[in-house]
Amino acid sequence: MKKVHIIGLGLLGGSFALGLRKSKPEISITGFDIDTQNQKDALTLGIIDKVQEKADADTDLVILATPANTLAKILIQTLDEVGPETLVVDFGSTKEALCKAVANHPKRAQFLAGHPIAGTEYSGPKAAFDSLLDRKVFIICEMEKTDIHLKAKAYDALEALNMKIRFMDPEEHDRQLAFVSHLSHISSFMLGKTVLDKMEDDRNIFDMAGSGFASTVRLAKSSPAMWAPIVLENKGNVLEALGKYIDCLQGFKQKIESEDFDGLYREMQEINQIRDVLDLGGKS
Amino acid sequence: MKKVHIIGLGLLGGSFALGLRKSKPEISITGFDIDTQNQKDALTLGIIDKVQEKADADTDLVILATPANTLAKILIQTLDEVGPETLVVDFGSTKEALCKAVANHPKRAQFLAGHPIAGTEYSGPKAAFDSLLDRKVFIICEMEKTDIHLKAKAYDALEALNMKIRFMDPEEHDRQLAFVSHLSHISSFMLGKTVLDKMEDDRNIFDMAGSGFASTVRLAKSSPAMWAPIVLENKGNVLEALGKYIDCLQGFKQKIESEDFDGLYREMQEINQIRDVLDLGGKS
Incomplete structure (x- = not known):
C-alpha cells in the first residue's frame, strides 16, 4: 500500500x-x-x-x-x-x-x-x-x-x-450503538442542559461539582456537527433507546416519590452488575 | 490534636x-x-x-x-x-x-x-x-x-x-448537590439499567461499548447503601432535578421525532458551553 x-x-x-x-x-x-x-x-x-x-x-x-x-x-x-x-x-x-x-x-x-x-x-x-x-x-x-x-x-x-x-x-450495528453510544451522548448532553438551565438562578452551582459529575457530563462537550446527524440517521433505534431510558427514569422517580427505600436499593443493586459486564466487555 | x-x-x-x-x-x-x-x-x-x-x-x-x-x-x-x-x-x-x-x-x-x-x-x-x-x-x-x-x-x-x-x-447545599451530584448518579444508574435490560435480547451488546459509555455509566457501580439514603434524604430537590432532566430528554426526543436538525444542532451547541464552565469550576 x-x-x-x-x-x-x-x-x-x-x-x-x-x-x-x-x-x-x-x-x-x-x-x-x-x-x-x-x-x-x-x-x-x-x-x-x-x-x-x-x-x-x-x-x-x-x-x-x-x-x-x-x-x-x-x-x-x-x-x-x-x-x-x-x-x-x-x-x-x-x-x-x-x-x-x-x-x-x-x-x-x-x-x-x-x-x-x-x-x-x-x-x-x-x-x-x-x-x-x-x-x-x-x-x-x-x-x-x-x-x-x-x-x-x-x-x-x-x-x-x-x-x-x-x-x-448494519441493522444490528445501529441497534446496539443506539444503546451503548448514542444514548450515552444524549444522556450526557441533557444532564449538561439541566444543570446549565439551573445555573440561571444559581450562578455558583458548578463550584460544587465533583469528579462524578465531570465524568457523566463529559460527552456533552461533543461536536454537534457530528452528533445531530448521528441521532437523525439512526432515528428509529435512538428513539427506542431514549424512550426506554425515560421510562427507567420515570420508574425511579416514582420510587423516590413513594419513598420506596427497598425498591430503590434493590434496583441499584441489580444495576451494579454492570461492574462485571464492563470489566468483561470491550472497554475500547 | x-x-x-x-x-x-x-x-x-x-x-x-x-x-x-x-x-x-x-x-x-x-x-x-x-x-x-x-x-x-x-x-x-x-x-x-x-x-x-x-x-x-x-x-x-x-x-x-x-x-x-x-x-x-x-x-x-x-x-x-x-x-x-x-x-x-x-x-x-x-x-x-x-x-x-x-x-x-x-x-x-x-x-x-x-x-x-x-x-x-x-x-x-x-x-x-x-x-x-x-x-x-x-x-x-x-x-x-x-x-x-x-x-x-x-x-x-x-x-x-x-x-x-x-x-x-444547608438548604443551598442540598439544592445544588441534587443537580451536580445526585442527578448524575441517577442518570448513570438508569443508563446502566436501560442497557442491561436491552442485554436480555442482545447478549453481546456490551462488546460494542466504547470509552464514552464507560465514562457515562461509571457511577452506576456506586453503592446502593450510600445512594438509596441520599436520594430519599434529599427527596424534594432530587425530584425537582430529576423532573427537569426528564423534561429535557422529552424535548430532545420530540426534536428527533420531528427531524428538527437545526434545533438539535443549536441545543447541543448551547450545551457545549459546559466546556468553559467545567474548566473554570471546582473539578474536585
Whole structure:
C-alpha cells in the first residue's frame, strides 16, 4: 500500500493518518476537508502531505471520515470517480442507511462499511493523536459484499493500527450503538442542559461539582456537527433507546416519590452488575 | 490534636484516616463500623489502630462517615456521650435534615456539619486511599453554630489533608448537590439499567461499548447503601432535578421525532458551553 486519501480531516480521519504514518511512514497521504482551516491544520500537524479534493487514480485507500449525514453523497461520488484498484472505507457511526444507499452501486465491491469504536469529546485535526485507534474495535458491516482482493488493503491498514476487527450486519450495528453510544451522548448532553438551565438562578452551582459529575457530563462537550446527524440517521433505534431510558427514569422517580427505600436499593443493586459486564466487555 | 475516632470505616472515613496519618502520624485513630469485616479490614489496612464502639472521653475529633439515613441518630447519640473538648464532624452528602435534627441539641456547638466533595464508584475500607481528599472541597454548613475553639480541631485536620473549605447554608447545599451530584448518579444508574435490560435480547451488546459509555455509566457501580439514603434524604430537590432532566430528554426526543436538525444542532451547541464552565469550576 502506497497511497491513502482521507476525506474529513477531523479527530477520526486525523488520528487514523497519524497512527498509520507511525507504523508505515513510507505511505503518502493526501486529504481534503470542506473547512479550509482544517486543511491548513492537517498540513501543519503532519496529518497529510498534500491537500487535494480528489484521490489520485492509483490511490489504494480512500477514507471517508465526515459527519454521518454527508457520507452517502460523498461515498457515491467517490465510488463514481475512483480507479479499479481503489478501496473506499467509511468511518461513520451509523451503517444501515449508508449500506442501503450504496447497495446497487456498480462499484459496491469497492466499498467497505466500517466503524472504529473510538473517539473523545473533542473534534477537529488538532484533537487527533496517533494512538486514538490503537487496539480499538473496528466494526465491518456486509463484509461479503466487498471485493476480497481490495479488502486486504483495509486489513493492512487496520493491522498497522493494531485494531481488532468485528463483523456485524448494519441493522444490528445501529441497534446496539443506539444503546451503548448514542444514548450515552444524549444522556450526557441533557444532564449538561439541566444543570446549565439551573445555573440561571444559581450562578455558583458548578463550584460544587465533583469528579462524578465531570465524568457523566463529559460527552456533552461533543461536536454537534457530528452528533445531530448521528441521532437523525439512526432515528428509529435512538428513539427506542431514549424512550426506554425515560421510562427507567420515570420508574425511579416514582420510587423516590413513594419513598420506596427497598425498591430503590434493590434496583441499584441489580444495576451494579454492570461492574462485571464492563470489566468483561470491550472497554475500547 | 492527639486522638481521632471514626464511625463508618468505608471509602470516605478510611481515606480521611489514611490521609491524616500520612501528614500527622502521631495521631492515634480509633474507629467503629457496624460491619465486622470492615472493622477487620480497617485494622489490617492501617486505617485505625483499634476497634472500639465509643470515642474516648478525651478524643479531639469524632468523624461520622456512615450512610445519610443513619447520621441523625448516630450524631445525637454521639453528642450525648462525648466529653466537652470533643468536636463531632459528619461527612454526609445531605445537610438540611441533619442540621434540623440537631438544631436544639444542648451540645449543638460541639457539632460541625461537613461534606467532602470527593468519592469514587467504589466503597468500603479496601477502596480507601490516602489522596482521595487531597485538594478537594470541604463544605461546611452553619459554621456560626459551632464553637470557635472546637472548630479549630476540624481546620487542623482539613489543613493536614490540603482541603479547600467552602461555607454554604444547608438548604443551598442540598439544592445544588441534587443537580451536580445526585442527578448524575441517577442518570448513570438508569443508563446502566436501560442497557442491561436491552442485554436480555442482545447478549453481546456490551462488546460494542466504547470509552464514552464507560465514562457515562461509571457511577452506576456506586453503592446502593450510600445512594438509596441520599436520594430519599434529599427527596424534594432530587425530584425537582430529576423532573427537569426528564423534561429535557422529552424535548430532545420530540426534536428527533420531528427531524428538527437545526434545533438539535443549536441545543447541543448551547450545551457545549459546559466546556468553559467545567474548566473554570471546582473539578474536585
